[in-house]
Amino acid sequence: xxxxxxxxxxxxxxxxxxxxxxxxxxxxxxxxxxxxxxxxxxxxxxxxxxxxxxxxxxxxxxxxxxxxxxxxxxxxxxxxxxxxxxxxxxxxxxxxxxxxxxxxxxxxxxxxxxxxxxxxxxxxxxxxxxxxxxxxxxxxxxxxxxxxxxxxxxxxxxxxxxxxxxxxxxxxxxxxxxxxxxxxxxxxxxxxxxxxxxxxxxxxxxxxxxxxxxxxxxxxxxxxxxxxxxxxxxxxxxxxxxxxxxxxxxxxxxxxxxxxxxxxxxxxxxxxxxxxxxxxxx
Amino acid sequence: xxxxxxxxxxxxxxxxxxxxxxxxxxxxxxxxxxxxxxxxxxxxxxxxxxxxxxxxxxxxxxxxxxxxxxxxxxxxxxxxxxxxxxxxxxxxxxxxxxxxxxxxxxxxxxxxxxxxxxxxxxxxxxxxxxxxxxxxxxxxxxxxxxxxxxxxxxxxxxxxxxxxxxxxxxxxxxxxxxxxxxxxxxxxxxxxxxxxxxxxxxxxxxxxxxxxxxxxxxxxxxxxxxxxxxxxxxxxxxxxxxxxxxxxxxxxxxxxxxxxxxxxxxxxxxxxxxxxxxxxxxxxxxxxxxxxxxxxxxxxxxxxxx
Ligand SMILES: [Fe+2]
Numbered sequence: 001x002x003x004x005x006x007x008x009x010x011x012x013x014x015x016x017x018x019x020x021x022x023x024x025x026x027x028x029x030x031x032x033x034x035x036x037x038x039x040x041x042x043x044x045x046x047x048x049x050x051x052x053x054x055x056x057x058x059x060x061x062x063x064x065x066x067x068x069x070x071x072x073x074x075x076x077x078x079x080x081x082x083x084x085x086x087x088x089x090x091x092x093x094x095x096x097x098x099x100x101x102x103x104x105x106x107x108x109x110x111x112x113x114x115x116x117x118x119x120x121x122x123x124x125x126x127x128x129x130x131x132x133x134x135x136x137x138x139x140x141x142x143x144x145x146x147x148x149x150x151x152x153x154x155x156x157x158x159x160x161x162x163x164x165x166x167x168x169x170x171x172x173x174x175x176x177x178x179x180x181x182x183x184x185x186x187x188x189x190x191x192x193x194x195x196x197x198x199x200x201x202x203x204x205x206x207x208x209x210x211x212x213x214x215x216x217x218x219x220x221x222x223x224x225x226x227x228x229x230x231x232x233x234x235x236x237x238x239x240x241x242x243x244x245x246x247x248x249x250x251x252x253x254x255x256x257x258x259x260x261x262x263x264x265x266x267x268x269x270x271x272x273x274x275x276x277x278x279x280x281x282x
Numbered sequence: 283x284x285x286x287x288x289x290x291x292x293x294x295x296x297x298x299x300x301x302x303x304x305x306x307x308x309x310x311x312x313x314x315x316x317x318x319x320x321x322x323x324x325x326x327x328x329x330x331x332x333x334x335x336x337x338x339x340x341x342x343x344x345x346x347x348x349x350x351x352x353x354x355x356x357x358x359x360x361x362x363x364x365x366x367x368x369x370x371x372x373x374x375x376x377x378x379x380x381x382x383x384x385x386x387x388x389x390x391x392x393x394x395x396x397x398x399x400x401x402x403x404x405x406x407x408x409x410x411x412x413x414x415x416x417x418x419x420x421x422x423x424x425x426x427x428x429x430x431x432x433x434x435x436x437x438x439x440x441x442x443x444x445x446x447x448x449x450x451x452x453x454x455x456x457x458x459x460x461x462x463x464x465x466x467x468x469x470x471x472x473x474x475x476x477x478x479x480x481x482x483x484x485x486x487x488x489x490x491x492x493x494x495x496x497x498x499x500x501x502x503x504x505x506x507x508x509x510x511x512x513x514x515x516x517x518x519x520x521x522x523x524x525x526x527x528x529x530x531x532x533x534x535x536x537x538x539x540x541x542x543x544x545x546x547x548x549x550x551x552x553x554x555x556x557x558x559x560x561x562x563x564x565x566x567x568x569x570x571x572x573x574x575x576x577x578x579x580x581x582x583x584x585x586x587x588x
Binding site: 049065 | 358395400438
C-alpha cells in the first residue's frame with residue numbers, strides 16, 4: 001500500500017474536488033492517479049457515507065465558484081439567461097481553475113473564453129450576434145477593474161478651467177488615473193449595456209467598431225462611448241505627463257494635424273475631466 | 283519566538299463585532315458602526331483602492347479592525363506563497379489590524395486554489411509541516427498568527443490525534459493564537475461524532491484570542507457550515523462555556539449568505555450578552571433537504587453590477 005503522506009492526500013483530495021465529471025468519476029480518477037481507494041483514505045465512522053462526505057467538498061467547489069461568477073458577471077448572466085450562462089461558466093471554471101489567492105482574478109479570462117468558444121455562424125450567413133456575449137463580458141470585466149483600481153478620490157483635484165495658452169505652450173500637466181479602462185469594441189455597447197442592466201427592452205446592437213472609456217469618480221463608475229481619436233489620445237496621455245507632448249506624439253504617430261488635435265482636445269478636456277478620464281495637475 | 287502564556291497572548295478583548303460586508307457599506311457610511319470592532323476578509327482589500335477600501339478606512343477611524351484571511355493555505359504542501367504574504371503585510375501596514383487570522387486548513391495544492399477550507403490529516407507528520415510554516419509566517423509578519431478551527435466533513439484514516447490535540451500542540455510549539463469557532467466545533471463534532479464540550483475544554487485557553495459564532499444547516503447526516511442562519515441554542519451553549527474558560531475574548535458573528543439588514547445583524551450579535559448571563563436563546567437548527575454550499579465566498583465580490 002502506498003504511504004499516505006500529506007502531499008499524497010492533498011493531491012488526491014484536490015483531484016476529487018477539481019476533476020471533471022460526476023463524483024464517482026472524480027473519485028475513480030483520484031484513486032487511479034494516487035493508487036489508493038477512498039475507503040482506505042477517508043474514515044467511514046459516523047452517519048454519513050464516505051461519498052456523502054466527499055460530495056460536500058466536490059459539489060461545493062463548483063457551486064461556490066459559480067456563485068462568484070454570478071456576482072462577477074451579473075449583467076452577462078441577465079443577457080445570456082441562466083441556463084446558457086451556467087453552461088459557459090461551468091466550462092470556464094473547469095478549464096480555468098483558480099490559481100490566485102483572490103477571487104477577483106477568477107473571472108478574468110471569461111470574456112476571452114466566451115470569444116474562443118462562441119458558436120461559429122453558418123457559412124454565408126452574416127450572424128455576428130454570437131460575438132455579443134464576449135463583448136458584454138469584456139465591458140463588465142472592465143467595470144470591475146475600474147471599481148477597484150487606484151482612482152482620484154484621494155487626490156486634491158484641480159477644477160480650474162483649462163487655459164488654451166497652457167495647452168499651446170506645453171505647460172498643462174495631466175495624469176490619467178489607473179482606474180481608466182479603454183476598450184476597443186465590435187459593437188456600440190453603452191445603450192445596450194444599460195438596458196440589460198436595468199432590465200429594459202433592448203435591440204441587439206449591430207456590428208460597428210466603437211470605443212469606450214470606463215472610469216471611476218467619487219466612487220461612481222462612469223461609462224462612455226468615445227471616438228477613435230479620443231481613444232487614441234487618452235491612450236497616449238497615459239505615456240505622458242504633459243498634454244502637449246501627448247498630442248504631439250499622437251499627431252506624429254497617426255499623421256493627424258497637431259493644430260486640429262489641439263483644438264479638439266481643448267473642447268474634450270471638460271468632458272474628460274468630468275468623467276474622471278483625465279486629471280489636470282496644478 | 284518566546285512562548286507567550288498571557289491570556290489571549292496579551293491581545294485585547296475587543297468585545298462584540300461583525301464582518302464588514304458590502305451589503306452594509308452604504309449603511310455604515312451614514313450610521314455609526316454600532317459594534318466594538320469589525321473583521322475584514324483580508325483578500326478583499328488587497329489591491330483594492332475603491333469604495334470598499336474607502337468604507338474600511340471610514341469604519342477603521344471609529345473602531346478596531348481584525349484581518350481574517352481565507353487564502354493563506356497554511357497546511358498546503360505547496361511552497362509558501364510569499365507574494366501573498368507580502369500583500370498581507372502591506373495591507374496590515376495600511377489597516378493596522380489588532381491581529382491577523384486564517385484557518386487551519388489548505389485551500390489548494392499544485393498551485394491551484396479551490397477557495398475552500400480543506401481538511402488536514404492530523405498526525406505528527408502534518409503537525410510538523412504546519413508548525414514549521416506557522417513559524418516562518420510569524421517571522422515574516424512579525425506578529426503571532428491566529429488560526430481558526432474549520433468545519434470539516436471528513437477525517438483521514440491516517441489521522442492519529444483529534445483536532446483539539448493538533449491545535450493545542452501547534453499553539454504550544456509555535457506560540458500562535460487560536461480563533462475558536464464554536465459553530466465549527468459544533469458542526470465537526472456532529473459530523474465526526476466527537477464531544478464538543480470536551481474539545482473546547484481541552485484547548486490551551488490562554489492561546490484563544492477570538493471566537494466565531496454562526497448558524498449552520500442540517501442536511502441530514504451532515505451539518506454544513508453555511509453562515510446564513512441565526513446562531514442555534516447548542517452553539518450559544520458552547521460559546522458560553524468557552525467564554526467562561528477564557529475569561530472573555532473578542533467575539534464575532536459570521537453571516538455571509540442571506541445577510542440580514544445591519545440592525546437585524548446586530549440584534550443577533552447582542553444576544554451574546556444575554557448568553558453570558560445564562561439566558562440561552564431558544565433557536566433550532568435550520569434544516570434543508572438540499573445540499574447547500576459550505577463556506578460561501580461569493581459575498582466577497584462587490585456587486586457593482588447586481
Ligand atoms: Fe469561522
